Amino acid sequence: MSSAETTPEIVTLKPAKGWLSLDLKELWRYRELIYFLTWRDIKVRYKQAALGVAWAIIQPVLTALVTTFVFSRGLKVQTGDIPYPLFMLSAYLPWHLFANSLTRSSGSLVQNANLLTKIYFPRVIIPVASVMAAMVDFLISLFILVGVMIFYRVPVTLNILWIIPFTLLAILSALAVGLWFSALNVRFRDVQQMVPFIAQIWLYMTPVLYPIMINHPIFRFVYNLNPMVGVVDGFRWALFGQTPPDLNILVSVAAVLLLFISGLFFFRRMEKTFADVV
Amino acid sequence: MDKDTSIIVKGISKRYRIGVAQERADTLRDLITSSGQRIGSIFRKKSEPKAGIDYIWALKDVSFEVKQGQALGIIGRNGAGKSTLLKVLSRVTDPTEGYGELRGRVGSLLEVGTGFHPELSGRENIFLNGAILGMHRKEIEARFDEIVDFSEVGQFIDTPVKRYSSGMYLRLAFAVAAHLEPEILVVDEVLAVGDADFQRKCLGKMGDVASAGRTVLFVSHNMSAIQRLTQESIVLDKGTVLLRAPSNEAVDFYLNRGLSELGERYWEADEVPAASAPFRPLAIRIVDKNGVVSDSVRSVDPITLEIDYQLEQEVTGLRVGFYLFTTRGEPVFTSFDTDSSELFAEHTSRAKGVYTSRCVIPANTMNEGRFFLGLNASSYGIRRYFQDEQALSFSVDASGAPGTHWPEARPGAVRPVLNWEIEKKA
Numbered sequence: 212m213s214s215a216e217t218t219p220e221i222v223t224l225k226p227a228k229g230w231l232s233l234d235l236k237e238l239w240r241y242r243e244l245i246y247f248l249t250w251r252d253i254k255v256r257y258k259q260a261a262l263g264v265a266w267a268i269i270q271p272v273l274t275a276l277v278t279t280f281v282f283s284r285g286l287k288v289q290t291g292d293i294p295y296p297l298f299m300l301s302a303y304l305p306w307h308l309f310a311n312s313l314t315r316s317s318g319s320l321v322q323n324a325n326l327l328t329k330i331y332f333p334r335v336i337i338p339v340a341s342v343m344a345a346m347v348d349f350l351i352s353l354f355i356l357v358g359v360m361i362f363y364r365v366p367v368t369l370n371i372l373w374i375i376p377f378t379l380l381a382i383l384s385a386l387a388v389g390l391w392f393s394a395l396n397v398r399f400r401d402v403q404q405m406v407p408f409i410a411q412i413w414l415y416m417t418p419v420l421y422p423i424m425i426n427h428p429i430f431r432f433v434y435n436l437n438p439m440v441g442v443v444d445g446f447r448w449a450l451f452g453q454t455p456p457d458l459n460i461l462v463s464v465a466a467v468l469l470l471f472i473s474g475l476f477f478f479r480r481m482e483k484t485f486a487d488v489v
Numbered sequence: 490m491d492k493d494t495s496i497i498v499k500g501i502s503k504r505y506r507i508g509v510a511q512e513r514a515d516t517l518r519d520l521i522t523s524s525g526q527r528i529g530s531i532f533r534k535k536s537e538p539k540a541g542i543d544y545i546w547a548l549k550d551v552s553f554e555v556k557q558g559q560a561l562g563i564i565g566r567n568g569a570g571k572s573t574l575l576k577v578l579s580r581v582t583d584p585t586e587g588y589g590e591l592r593g594r595v596g597s598l599l600e601v602g603t604g605f606h607p608e609l610s611g612r613e614n615i616f617l618n619g620a621i622l623g624m625h626r627k628e629i630e631a632r633f634d635e636i637v638d639f640s641e642v643g644q645f646i647d648t649p650v651k652r653y654s655s656g657m658y659l660r661l662a663f664a665v666a667a668h669l670e671p672e673i674l675v676v677d678e679v680l681a682v683g684d685a686d687f688q689r690k691c692l693g694k695m696g697d698v699a700s701a702g703r704t705v706l707f708v709s710h711n712m713s714a715i716q717r718l719t720q721e722s723i724v725l726d727k728g729t730v731l732l733r734a735p736s737n738e739a740v741d742f743y744l745n746r747g748l749s750e751l752g753e754r755y756w757e758a759d760e761v762p763a764a765s766a767p768f769r770p771l772a773i774r775i776v777d778k779n780g781v782v783s784d785s786v787r788s789v790d791p792i793t794l795e796i797d798y799q800l801e802q803e804v805t806g807l808r809v810g811f812y813l814f815t816t817r818g819e820p821v822f823t824s825f826d827t828d829s830s831e832l833f834a835e836h837t838s839r840a841k842g843v844y845t846s847r848c849v850i851p852a853n854t855m856n857e858g859r860f861f862l863g864l865n866a867s868s869y870g871i872r873r874y875f876q877d878e879q880a881l882s883f884s885v886d887a888s889g890a891p892g893t894h895w896p897e898a899r900p901g902a903v904r905p906v907l908n909w910e911i912e913k914k915a
Binding site: 221226259329 | 490498501505576577578579580581582583584585586587588589590591592593595597603604606608609613616617620621622623625626649
């Protein structure tokens with residue numbers, strides 16, 4: 212009907228060779244598919260669950276309760292003026308977003324193997340959509356965060372808007388790792404087994420449940436190579452306005468960008484074989 | 490590329506590693522034991538065939554052109570390369586060699602319903618599936634009612650598709666795909682679905698697509714559908730194009746070609762995929778009532794089917810069986826050697842060795858015509874070792890059968906002798 216009148220584009224078929232260009236134009240043409248796959252993931256996740264989307268809130272709240280009991284009451288972790296539940300939640304929400312996105316995107320290609328082997332579309336859409344679905348959970352859980360802040364009478368200022376760039380950083384980190392892992396997982400299913408373990412170790416390496424206790428500049432530099440350190444640090448600053456992040460945040464940003472761009476190219480390199488190998 | 494050419498394919502070849510489906514075994518342990526060789530291969534510029542690994546050319550030097558608005562049939566046995574060709578054309582996988590150009594969007598009906606999610610409603614799946622097939626939201630909205638009408642699932646449109654019958658599910662899936670309206674439509678075996686009415690509707694829809702100036706590539710085992718829908722066809726065998734001709738000629742060529750070897754077929758070791766191990770088919774044959782191997786048997790006589798095979802190691806739960814199809818691809822029946830509970834219990838496990846499984850089709854079962862005998866060896870719920878749906882073809886001659894005193898052709902694949910009674914009521 213519509214597309215017939217416009218001159219159809221010519222598509223070429225040829226063997227994949229070398230490192231492919233990213234072809235962002237093609238990705239743009241399929242942008243609606245990202246939306247639909249994200250929407251599918253969310254819809255399906257909460258279908259036939261009596262509490263539905265409320266789970267996006269219940270999960271972090273329960274975790275906050277448990278960790279408060281263990282870390283604040285049990286281990287007596289000191290968090291300054293900020294009550295432990297709030298301290299923990301402020302970092303746990305972006306962490307949860309990261310860990311969730313990472314887990315989902317790493318397994319996404321294999322889960323959608325039936326699409327990969329039947330239909331053409333830019334493959335990168337699949338891990339991207341799984342990250343977006345985790346993002347929706349995160350946005351819902353933000354209401355809890357604001358609620359808890361009000362409960363503890365912590366002033367909510369405009370400074371809170373800074374969480375936007377830090378959220379983006381968290382997402383980009385998850386996507387960067389997710390691109391590598393999802394592509395590797397097509398070939399080596401071991402990745403799937405390793406991801407929960409990696410996520411757990413990563414949690415302990417990130418100051419989510421405890422405050423940053425490293426002051427030495429060199430160690431701090433190394434510490435910030437873990438981009439989630441920058442994210443968590445930034446979130447706490449945006450919400451509670453204590454010490455602003457220093458230049459170490461740039462270390463986190465640079466680490467993410469490097470991982471993300473290399474991940475994109477690696478993914479493009481591998482995607483030509485997905486349908487044959489998955 | 491000329492303005493009125495829709496598809497050009499030049500020297501397309503596709504190489505697979507044999508047993509690629511089993512590559513799940515290729516785990517990190519292999520990776521570690523091969524000290525990073527595999528990971529290395531990911532980064533290597535070109536994947537050169539390595540010694541000691543078997544490769545198979547699923548397509549070899551395939552070239553053809555399709556004009557805009559033409560419907561081209563693709564005929565070939567299983568494993569001839571049809572599916573691979575469609576996958577290359579729909580860009581699911583890249584060719585190993587060669588070059589091709591396509592004018593416009595390729596819509597594929599490679600197994601309809603891809604991307605349908607059982608938890609989502611019919612309405613939701615229409616949008617999701619449409620997007621996966623490359624439609625824009627506005628296009629889907631514009632055609633939504635048409636799709637629902639076509640699918641005949643109207644009142645269930647907001648019910649999760651997991652509650653649909655398989656017929657409803659397939660109708661909806663086909664309806665979405667059929668309304669995609671791409672410049673090039675690739676269709677693979679969809680007509681095996683649905684009841685006769687719906688099949689007629691699907692054929693009609695595909696005819697519309699072709700007459701609207703779009704290009705259709707149509708793969709089917711259903712020879713009459715090929716003849717109805719396409720003007721020209723190519724015959725593929727072992728990855729190469731054997732013939733391109735008007736569809737009537739191509740179908741004749743395909744049906745009369747040496748698929749049968751006088752009622753018997755042998756498998757050489759290199760014809761059996763490595764993935765079939767430990768099962769290895771050796772031979773399959775049709776034997777008439779006199780014990781003579783023959784590709785032409787009589788309806789009034791019992792027909793013996795035999796399969797010789799070798800087990801390279803002990804196999805548990807094995808069943809070896811036949812599929813019978815008409816040459817138009819319609820299934821007639823399926824039967825396995827361990828169908829009876831006694832034999833099933835007796836042969837729970839079969840030791841390494843050479844076997845023959847044999848069965849007899851009773852006299853007065855088959856109608857006249859030509860049939861394909863397919864072979865399947867599997868362990869139910871565990872693995873399918875080997876399958877060839879067109880292992881052998883044979884003819885049945887009905888002369889002398891009951892009812893042949895009327896010299897008319899009888900429709901139907903079977904011609905059982907039934908016990909009729911004629912009663913005078915008043």
